[in-house]
Amino acid sequence: MTGKVKRAQYTLEFKMEAVRLVKTGQSLAAVSATLGVVQQTLHNWVKADREGKLAGAGAKPVSPEQMELARLRAEVARLKMERDILKKAGSVLCEGVDVKCAFIDRNRHHWPVSVLCEALEISPSGYHQRQQRSGDDKPHRCRISNDALLAHIKAIHVQVKGEYGWPRMWKELVARGVRVGKERVRKLMAQHGIRARHKRKYIATTNSNHNLPVAPNLLERNFTATAPNQVWTSDITYCATAEGWVYLAVIIDLFSRQVVGWSMQPHMKAELVTDALRMAWFRRRPAAGVIIHSDRGSQYCSGLFQDTLKAYGMRSSMSRRGDCWDNAPTESLWGSLKVARLHGRHFATRRAAMDEIVDWLGFYNSRRLHSTLDYVSPMTFEKNWFAAQQGRAA
Known part of the structure; x- marks a missing residue:
């Protein structure tokens, strides 16, 4: 050991993920702030991806000090975005939640939704719930027919590629505003042969036959955490x-x-x-x-x-x-x-x-x-x- 800290690199997967976010319609500034990458570097990655040279782009090593600098830059970029949002929002700040949510809808491809919500003092979860309910503000009071329910179930089954069994299917239907009992979902899926795909056994990939140092088990099967990044x-x-x-x-x-x-x-x-x-x-x-x-x-x-x-x-x-x-x-x-x-x-x-x-x-x-x-x-x-x-x- 030389006592020196290893210098990390941006991995190819990290660069590909950053480019993918840009391709979904988010601005360079938004993705730069989200991932903590210098905007010019991100621009270089996008350009390299267009030219088929992404694997070699932007792989300059960064030290822990540079990582911290990137984090601070990301925070500054986030604050600048909030400032720009507040400038554009104008009178929206004095309006109700519906008007603020409409403003977020119009600008979500320019700024991250999380930053828009923070600037307008809107709960992100509340915004997403409103978005899911848009176009269907009134819950279904009448009993949905079996044919209509089956159509919903088949559509979800295709969308999740057969991954959901009846418990998740029922939860998904409720989340989409379809009022139905879980037993009815179970019976209808069974009647029409709609079921989750089954698991199979796979061989292990672990090779523990080595003489390298082994760390102690700090979890002891306690898989709960009280906050992110613990x-x-x-x-x-x-x-x-x-x-x-x-x-x-x-x-x-x-x-x-x-x-x-x-x-x-x-x-x-x-x-x-x-x-x-x-x-x-x-x-x-x-x-x-x-x-x-x-x-x-x-x-x-x-x-x-x-x-x-x-x-x-x-x-x-x-x-x-x-x-x-x-x-x-x-x-x-x-x-x-x-x-x-x-x-x-x-x-x-x-x-x-x-x-x-x-x-x-x-x-x-x-x-x-x-x-x-x-x-x-x-x-x-x-x-x-x-x-x-x-x-x-x-």
Whole structure:
């Protein structure tokens, strides 16, 4: 050990995620502030993506001091956005919630919704609930027919690609304003053969036969967290393609079960899990002290991963040997992913498999109803928590 802190790099996955956000219609300024990336760097990534050269763009190393500078720049950019929003909002500030929500609708592609809500003093969760109810302000009072209900169920079944069983289907129907009993949903799905896809057994990817140092189990199966960025978990899984294996590593925030970082590679080297960790750090920028729980695989015990943890001020925690239940939340994620998108699929290329996985991760974070979170999505759960914290502070 030389005593020097390893210098991190923006991973390819991180750059691709930033470019994807720009492609969805968000402005460079909005994405720059959200991810804490210098706007010119983000512009370079978008340009490189258009030219097919993204893999080599913007991979300049950044030190921990530069990371902190980027965080401060992001905060300054956010404050500037709020100032610009308040200038444009004008008399809207004196109007009611409906007018403010309409202003957010008109400007959501120019500024992030979270910043718009904060500037206009609107709860993000309240805004999204109003948006879901738009066009259907009056709840259905009459009993929906079986034919109409079946049409709703079939539409949702297609949208979630057969992932929901009757409990989640019922919750999804209620969230969409369809007033119906859960027993009726269960019977109708059974009658028409609509069911969730079933799980299969998969081989393990953990290789704990090594002589590397092993961290203690700091969780002891306590998978609860009282706030974001307290405890993260990580694991590796795989997907077969005609070109060979694709390996996926994720970082999950136990508080909201949100996937905050991920990496996909054709190998299971230490870089796979380290890149996932770097993406999570760049996206969340947590304070020091975060616990990272994993299995005892050689990737997590490697010097590269452990040195990166130390550089970020994080603490390592590891499951007992051969005990998958010590990392149950991540194992549950793998089951959901494989049932939803990978079961019975034959991918001609690694790229095709990676696109499918990334699409599901986006769906999982933003829309998939999570039973541990009282059937709301991870992102919604976290937004509701932040809104409640702001309400208590007010």
